[in-house]
Amino acid sequence: MRTGSTSAAAAAPRVAVVIPAFNEEQTVGAVVQAALTLTPEVIVASDGSGDDTAGAARRAGAQVVELPVNAGKGPALLAALHAAQAEFVVMLDADLVGLTREHLELMLRPVLAGTLDMSIGVFEGGGFVTDWGNKLTPHLSGQRACRRDWLLGVPDLAVERWPEPAITAHLKSCGARWDYVELPQVAQVVKEKKRGFWQGAKARTKMYAHLMTYRARRKT
Template sequence: MNATVLIPAYNEALTVGAVVGVAVRAGYPVIVADDGSSDATARLAEQAGARVVRLPENRGKGGAIAAGLAQVATPYVILLDGDLVGLRPEHLQTLLEPVEEGRLDMAIGVFKSGGLMTDFGNRATPYLSGQRACRTEFLRGVPGLEAQRWPEPAITDHLKATGARWEYVNLSQLRQVMKEKKRGFWRGLGYRLGMYWHLLRYRWGSRRAS
């Protein structure tokens, strides 16, 4: 395989084993970057066939991706979230194929027919999707990746700055577990609002810097 599946995960014990299992059965090496989880994420990922990189404390998604990238030895990388439901091997191929064939520098997956709420959320903010494929070296070149708690806007800025070719691709019948369901309504809502606040601060800082 020319690609490694990289999954940054924080407290995803309920779903990470199934996500890893699909990628392993499809023939991909899998690295899970366990971002300081307090549950059984690391153990279950290992049992499903992943190589686990453990971060001693929660650093955020960018830090987890950077730690996992340091262990990737293939020319391409497929990023997946650890809370996916309904993942199939063809989803991985849909992401990787246009990049591997040289038509795109990055493919970004958006949910289609996976469920009302996850479809709506993903399509309202597709640039925040965690399902992506690209050259490994391109992702390593994202400035300050390791410092970003939510790195997707920084990746988007790098796409624009480098003139990279990228498109959204449909991932049929795939969805995520909503944060409000996964962490409890109020805690999940707080986590979501915190994410949006962080992204707004990032955008504000980027505009001031320019």
């Protein structure tokens, strides 16, 4: 029985959590701590952050990759994926609040079971603004679980400042099995709160303009 238990444990799939982050020193530590309850392989890619994002992530227990300049979420995600070793990955935003191990397991479960190639987490009950935005454009969610090699194979992953449209486009083009998974009581700190109303609104508008024009830009 002891031998069998050891073999089963050794055969358990390895999971890494990858977290692209830009100027998220206030929240990245809590996200890292939640991720560490699932796996010791937690990697934060600090995307040329001008604050103490990298330090906060290290103090929380993450492995940190530091990009010298702010290149965008796509390049940061790729850097974190290259630093990871696990077969499966959970991709998270660095500004989440309310995240627990149970949320990570909700996304991972269908992927580990082989019923989905990717699960996409959407917020439920975490707050009106983030719930509304997430449900209006769930295909743009940054919370996902899949095989690491599949994510590394996404075209344009490293050239897109925000990679979610490229990931979703690849899901559709390659016939992958995917679905949405609700994440109860999880939310994001909105840009208007982090940067002030006008700067936050400007950043949000710029982000959505880039995200929503992905198809048009790929055709040119």
